[in-house]
Amino acid sequence: MTLQAELRVERAGFTLDLDLAIEPGEVVALLGPNGAGKTTALRALAGLLASTSRIRHNGSTWDGLPAEKRPIGVVFQDYLLFAHMSALDNVAFGLRARGTRKAEANAVALRWLDQIGLADFAHARPRRLSGGQAQRVALARALATSPELLLLDEPLAALDASTRLRVRSELGRHLQDYPGHTLLVTHDPLDAMVLADRLVILEHGRVVQQGSPRDVVRQPRTDYVAHLVGLNFYRGVARGTEVLLDDGGTLSIAEPADGPVHVVFPPSAVSLYPAKPAGSPRNTWQAVVSGIEQHAHTTRVDLDGSPSVLADITTATVAELRLQPGDALWVSLKATEIHTYPR
Amino acid sequence: MTLQAELRVERAGFTLDLDLAIEPGEVVALLGPNGAGKTTALRALAGLLASTSRIRHNGSTWDGLPAEKRPIGVVFQDYLLFAHMSALDNVAFGLRARGTRKAEANAVALRWLDQIGLADFAHARPRRLSGGQAQRVALARALATSPELLLLDEPLAALDASTRLRVRSELGRHLQDYPGHTLLVTHDPLDAMVLADRLVILEHGRVVQQGSPRDVVRQPRTDYVAHLVGLNFYRGVARGTEVLLDDGGTLSIAEPADGPVHVVFPPSAVSLYPAKPAGSPRNTWQAVVSGIEQHAHTTRVDLDGSPSVLADITTATVAELRLQPGDALWVSLKATEIHTYPR
Amino acid sequence: GSPAATSTGGDITVFAAASLTESFTKLGTAFEAAHPGSKVRFSFAGSSALAQQINQGAPADVFAAAAPANMKQVTDTGAVTATPATFARNTLQIAVPRGNPGRVTGLADFAKADLKIALCAEQVPCGAAAKKVFEAAGVKAAPDTLEQDVKAVLTKVSLGEVDAALVYRTDVKAAGGKVEGEDFAEAANAVNDYPVAPLAKAPNAPTAKAFVDFVLSGRGREVLIEAGFSAP
Amino acid sequence: MRSRLPVVLVLPAVIGLVFLLVPLAGLLINAPWATLPAQLFSQEVGQALRLSLICASLATVVCLVLGVPLAWLLARSDLPGRGVLRALVTVPLVLPPVVGGVALLLVLGRRGVVGQYLDQWFGISLPFTTAGVVLAEAFVAMPFLVISVEGALRAADPRYEEAAATLGASRWLTFRRVTLPGVMPGVIAGTVLCWARALGEFGATITFAGNFPGRTTTMPLAVYLALETDPDAAIVLSIVLLLVSVAVLAGLRDKWISGPS
């Protein structure tokens, strides 16, 4: 019952080579930087791309099956709502195409519109919808046919923060009940974390890491993933409780290790002092402020040093330290906050 | 030198009524739910919309000026790159339109492409670019003409997490040096917070709140804003150190207040216990788990009760409590974590 | 500039009915030979179109029409002031496809409903003539189509689309072996005259006059008779 | 909110308009208006006008039914030799209509390649019938529709068709419900061209279908015959034809012409 896909797409200057297995009921999130091949993978699965991919499902193969014969639902990155149909007709389209009678298809479509909070817009043309409204209609359109494989290309990207929360948890609920296979392409680590059972990280058309959200969050394997989950990330070589970082600098760690390791710690584990601090933290070094960003409840400070580091500190501390780019500070970090794992 | 705009747009079922003043060098972020009228406001400023708006800048009025006579740069929500031109020609277009010679325009455009990391794609058609690459080219195209008013309609929405960080701080740097007026439409509170000097929150075509990012974060005035900044938010009436919440429940607060107030506290201030806790927190009440979401470093729990509340707890706690939707728990909250301010 | 208005001395422009294409081209060559230094330019088109053009000031010297009615269109407006002269006559023939599949033997067969019959429309000369001969013969013709010109009729006969048609003998002759022509007695009741005249504002009046004379001369008559016309 | 229309565009546009319209004005000025009412209400003119409108409309329907799929095939399939096919489709445009009529006779006439069997087996004879008129007009007018619609299809974004396919829509359903509504402006432009061309068709019609009042005499045929004897009457007839066609086309509401988007 597993959906087994070996996706192979060749393009000038780009090769996608992605083996993907999705269990029934499982939600796999495909993450990766722009141009990594996420949309390409999704199109190959949907049958919208001539490729040498091989897809097996339920003992049968999808190879050579045209898109309309595949039991799929797709939400496209730029909606692709049919401009000449009302929102209702857009949502009902898939059901009508699969032979549902008009009255019934419309009833189901209306329920879907209601569910996404757009019942009032049932008879509006897509042109009259705002970006986010259009995205929600596209979502409803793909879900209305209860497909076996649901393909979502950044389904929440255009939603505003509060709608996003709501639609995300709705989507999460639907995906939980949903017996089919889901592939979710997204940029947003939070969407992926909340919605997916497994993350697959794609870079340059190849998988660089996969695993449960928790594993990926705890043990990122590339700069991109570390960025994604908001951790300071280094490569180094451990000798007991010392790690010699590849890009310069040494860190003391609590649990001894040996050999090449990845080193991570959260920006919130970093403390900043105007002068060299005395006391317990074994890791202290000097660094220069290169950037300051005000976040909602903290301030993120970018520091150049050996190693360079991101620190999240309270806004009060920023005021107290009168932080300015160019300031030299002391960085301090408890060894217990540092997590290492083999490369 | 302030840009003064009174934006008035009438549509069937929608009215925009927005007074906006942007100082030179100031970045104003326009936030609001889908359909609030953000894009409409931006189009009225750009002169792309017949409206009764009045815009004054530098002692002259823009009323009746067509878009091409306004010193503006716009990044559209869905890019609108010219499909038949290379990325380079797209970026050079505005300079060429303003009379720059071809060689020079191309040189400037190439510098811009380099800056956004797409120099290799200078001769690629937009169709060959991924979503995020296209968005970055659109950004470069708008910035290349050094406009006096920069209008950005969700310029970072399609960028992946790590590119987003990079482009955001680049954009931030550019906006800081940039002597003109900037209006940034976005859904992302973080983008707004990082990039903007002032937030203007729009709902149903009207301003519901505005102020510096810090003020807005600390004292949200609507559910939408509270959601945006991730706070629990209630309306109530204070009598001394007690607040009677409009939707049910009572909270004890540390600093006495009187009359109608807003009440906020962060989800991280909430603790959960399997049994009624003894000890200092004066606010404890029973609630039922209605949803659980795994975030990167914490777990967010949605609780129904009086009042309903969001709690961020560590993943360890979740495992320890064996949380399941439907579980009844005790919620506890320190009075000192609660912030109130007059309605 | 206008074509024949200049002083090349012998240049003239002749507007002639399309049915005269072959014979007038020959006449033109003969005229040039007989009048060294002269050059005859033709514009062949439908007589009525030519009449329109002349009335709109076309720079022509001579007009040779396929019917007096067309000539009248230009005399009425004063574009032609000289009296037009009849230079040729044409009579009708029964035209049938090769092998005569409809076994048409005379005008009476034109009343048979099961035969496909083509005639010219009454508005054009051959149609008007056909009407006259049917009236004279007391035959009530049952045409399937009323064509706008003789060539269209002839096309249908040669392709076997119709079993019989009335056309001019010159047209039968021009069609070569593709259609067979049959004379009939009543044809004498409707003889079509071809008029020719120099134009009042002919850019090259002397040569125009000479060309008209040449057409009316014995030499001209010879060429026209060769094409199937009869002498006026 | 947009700026003044640029002279460099408006000037040629106005010259173009004048170029197209002044000759018509010339016709109107020179028309013998006195005879217009008599002509308008004469039985023959009425008959010819009715026949013209019916035949042109039927021919347009034939063209739509056959031509839109053909345009789609040319635009969307990957047949080999499409370029040549596309060029061949334009041939009836270049062919002098009279020769087109001859070609139709050669194929569909009584002795024609196909026509002889139609006649022998089914007793169907197309020349000299109203059906023949429709056929001749369709033959001449179809390329206009095909080329216009194909152009529109090529300009349309094929990803909407992909979206429809992922929703389970067959190519046919996609074509009907997504592709076609999406290119409606192009289809309507093509239909207008096609109808107008069919309405004005003369050469192929008279050659293939002949000229018999009430059966095959359409307005253009009546105009030609009138030209032979009474050019003024011909002008009046033409004006009648023009007025009717302008009325019909202007009657198609703007909304219709701009498509249902």
Added chain:
Amino acid sequence: MRSRLPVVLVLPAVIGLVFLLVPLAGLLINAPWATLPAQLFSQEVGQALRLSLICASLATVVCLVLGVPLAWLLARSDLPGRGVLRALVTVPLVLPPVVGGVALLLVLGRRGVVGQYLDQWFGISLPFTTAGVVLAEAFVAMPFLVISVEGALRAADPRYEEAAATLGASRWLTFRRVTLPGVMPGVIAGTVLCWARALGEFGATITFAGNFPGRTTTMPLAVYLALETDPDAAIVLSIVLLLVSVAVLAGLRDKWISGPS
């Protein structure tokens, strides 16, 4: 990756193709091939063919220069009475070409409303000249271009023009660099229609420009004259015209026809 082509679309498409192509096959079968080479290389035919190609191409240029702006005006401006204007533009399509020729004579002839002044003041006389042929062909063919391009413009997304405006592009620059390349497929379709129609133009040409070998006798006129004397030769001439036009149109590479996107 896409499914089989649906019969319900392919069947009418093939019928349409057959309907357009079989008559041509009929012509080819019945053509007296023996005389073809002689015709092909005769001086008059060469002359007529050259004149046809030159005039049709010049007429197409005239139509592009005047017609594309006109289409833009109809599609993008908010002139009052656009519906009527659009209908009026199609008038030369409906007008029997001979009447069109008469109308041109009435306006531009030596006695015409405008022509008399052209003649008196500038000594310019258009009828019976090669320029007259170009004019007559342009008059008849322009509506095809205008209607096709207008359809394409209406189908195009106007927001790209807005984007250009915000970048400081005037309407003219926007038109040249954004609008026009965006609707290239439609413009090319219209150009093909226009050129083909001009190439086959007969009625208006012979009426307005007369029939002077080497000056105004284009191929269709030669065909007409050949019909008078030697119908077989007429068919051969038509085939020559067809071959040349198919060669030219098929020669436009697919890439060109599908536009530069």
